[in-house]
Amino acid sequence: MAEVYLQSGWLIPLYPLLGILLTVPWMSLRRTGPRPAGYINICTTAIALVHAVLCLQAVWGQVPLRWSITWMQVADLSIELPFELSSLSLAAVVVVVALNLLAQIYAIGYLEMDWSWARLFSLLALFEAGMTALLLSDSLFFSYLMLEILTLGTYLIVGFWFNQPRVITGARDAFLTKRVGDLILLMGVIAIYPLAGTWSYTELAQWAADSPIKGTTIATLVGLALLAGPISKCAQFPLHLWLDSAMEGPLPTTILRNSVVIPVGAWVLIKLTPVFALSPVVDGVAVAIGTISAIGGALISIAQVDAKRVLSYLTSTFMGLVFIAVGTSQVGVAYFLLMAFAVAIATLITSTGSVMLTCVTQDLTNLGGLWSRRPVTALSFILGALGILGLPPFGGFWAMRFLETGLWYDGQLIPFAIVLAINGLCAFSLVRMFCLMFVGQPQIMSIRAPEPIWLVVIPMVFMAALTLHIPIMLQTLNLLPLMQTSIGMTGLLLVISSGLGLGLGIFLYGMGEKKLPTDYLSPWLVNLMADDFYTTGLYQNLFIWPVATTAKGFNWVERYVIDGVVNFVGVASLFSGETLKYANPGRSQVYIFTIAICVVLLGLFMGWSYLPSLG
Numbered sequence: 001m002a003e004v005y006l007q008s009g010w011l012i013p014l015y016p017l018l019g020i021l022l023t024v025p026w027m028s029l030r031r032t033g034p035r036p037a038g039y040i041n042i043c044t045t046a047i048a049l050v051h052a053v054l055c056l057q058a059v060w061g062q063v064p065l066r067w068s069i070t071w072m073q074v075a076d077l078s079i080e081l082p083f084e085l086s087s088l089s090l091a092a093v094v095v096v097v098a099l100n101l102l103a104q105i106y107a108i109g110y111l112e113m114d115w116s117w118a119r120l121f122s123l124l125a126l127f128e129a130g131m132t133a134l135l136l137s138d139s140l141f142f143s144y145l146m147l148e149i150l151t152l153g154t155y156l157i158v159g160f161w162f163n164q165p166r167v168i169t170g171a172r173d174a175f176l177t178k179r180v181g182d183l184i185l186l187m188g189v190i191a192i193y194p195l196a197g198t199w200s201y202t203e204l205a206q207w208a209a210d211s212p213i214k215g216t217t218i219a220t221l222v223g224l225a226l227l228a229g230p231i232s233k234c235a236q237f238p239l240h241l242w243l244d245s246a247m248e249g250p251l252p253t254t255i256l257r258n259s260v261v262i263p264v265g266a267w268v269l270i271k272l273t274p275v276f277a278l279s280p281v282v283d284g285v286a287v288a289i290g291t292i293s294a295i296g297g298a299l300i301s302i303a304q305v306d307a308k309r310v311l312s313y314l315t316s317t318f319m320g321l322v323f324i325a326v327g328t329s330q331v332g333v334a335y336f337l338l339m340a341f342a343v344a345i346a347t348l349i350t351s352t353g354s355v356m357l358t359c360v361t362q363d364l365t366n367l368g369g370l371w372s373r374r375p376v377t378a379l380s381f382i383l384g385a386l387g388i389l390g391l392p393p394f395g396g397f398w399a400m401r402f403l404e405t406g407l408w409y410d411g412q413l414i415p416f417a418i419v420l421a422i423n424g425l426c427a428f429s430l431v432r433m434f435c436l437m438f439v440g441q442p443q444i445m446s447i448r449a450p451e452p453i454w455l456v457v458i459p460m461v462f463m464a465a466l467t468l469h470i471p472i473m474l475q476t477l478n479l480l481p482l483m484q485t486s487i488g489m490t491g492l493l494l495v496i497s498s499g500l501g502l503g504l505g506i507f508l509y510g511m512g513e514k515k516l517p518t519d520y521l522s523p524w525l526v527n528l529m530a531d532d533f534y535t536t537g538l539y540q541n542l543f544i545w546p547v548a549t550t551a552k553g554f555n556w557v558e559r560y561v562i563d564g565v566v567n568f569v570g571v572a573s574l575f576s577g578e579t580l581k582y583a584n585p586g587r588s589q590v591y592i593f594t595i596a597i598c599v600v601l602l603g604l605f606m607g608w609s610y611l612p613s614l615g
Helices: 002-007 014-027 035-059 087-110 117-136 140-158 165-196 201-209 217-233 241-248 251-271 280-302 307-327 331-359 375-388 395-409 413-438 454-476 488-510 523-530 532-583 588-606 608-614
Strands: 065-074 077-085
Touching: 002 035, 014 035, 014 117, 035 087, 035 117, 077 087, 077 117, 077 140, 087 117, 087 251, 087 331, 087 454, 117 140, 117 251, 140 165, 140 217, 140 241, 140 251, 165 201, 165 217, 165 241, 217 251, 217 280, 241 251, 241 307, 241 532, 251 307, 251 331, 280 307, 280 413, 280 523, 280 532, 307 331, 307 395, 307 413, 331 375, 331 395, 331 413, 331 454, 375 395, 375 413, 375 454, 395 413, 395 454, 395 488, 413 488, 523 532, 588 608
Parallel strands: none
Antiparallel strands: 065 077
């Protein structure tokens, strides 16, 4: 029976597609309401989850099952779509499908009064199909196709409420920013095939082990091109601003996007680690980008008063840690970081959305005093925060401890110290957010704020429980790189950095009356962090303004030079035609007189040179 489950594992991405097809009738029907569309997609997602769990159980302790489908055969070019069902890929599929199921249940309660259920749940199913197919794929080319589907889904889901101008702007910015990385990634995908002769991740790892291009300029250029795609997908500097714009979408979609869609982009990054290792330059760039994104994201989140913006920049921060792990070739640690982060950030977003639903605001300065009114939400937020920070025994601690241990043994002391600083900044940002929402006196928007309906509370509590038990579950499944379970010196340093961040946040926001960052920091520094280190203005001056000015110049040349010549020819033809119309009245004597004049003038012109000799 286990063999049957594995052989039919290719059906897992098809279940959400079936849900989309069954949802189509409710995109036009209005009498029955949109609710059946949500229930249908929840059922198909539940079936996919059961099938994925059965496949994981069947492949556990066994050799991964591989098979391929020939997609295109042209001359000597054969494009195949290989699939791999391994313990790691199926565990990731289970996490993705489970979080999608919880996000859909959460959406029923959060968007109870919305009449676009069919479109919403269809897009959530599209995300699920693309992510599960990407996780089961063993092909870089096929992964690129799935990333393109996820880019399209991001554009559609961010622009869900398309009658709002800011929503349209956010969807456009997210789509165009990710297209920059996708275009460069496509160059890398095409360039690596003639070199390696394959797009299979397994074969690429074997080729990279003894590749003749190791350390060459070609390896650097191809590696940088392949790195550009995950940079945009994971919202890393300088292609990070799209994630902030994407917060304009519905909050249930934010749960899915921040917890699994962005980590799936990092999944491709981790798969390509052997290729990146061919060039020290590429590894150095990955570490540099991850460091800049992590530090910048943590600092920017501290100065935000929008709850969703805080979590969006913390997502970029944690993805920066994944880039650091990949740049230092710590593949197992990178997978662990993704697993720990996915569930923890989903818990933080669901608990934040629970507050936003009943308080009808996401401005942190308008909240406060919710601890006595929202104890379940507050505890869920605490567990989500602990799941990210370096505090034992939660998943975030073990992930960062393994990362720090690897950096220490490799002698990379600067990245080691940077990760400690990042952990402290994240602790400060999260405790600040918690205090502004749950501690202090109730504000005008939080005076009456009971717990929301059970459809919102149950997924939130379930995610919090998963965050609490994720280390135990992964260790039981032997998916953790646990060489030693002691805290150690690196773990102690992480605990100290977390304690410093938590203590400073509690002192400033939990015990004091002042609520704004300008009360503690210089205004120019607060403005610098709140405005994304002026990245928007930098883009405006370095890219948008030159391109817009050049476009205006070409527009002037086309309008007044090229179109001017064409219009002059047209006007001249029209004028000459009108002139001929009035010069030809249709009378024969006029024609004869005209011909005679022309003949005389022509004769004078031709005989002009002979006139002096005649004289």
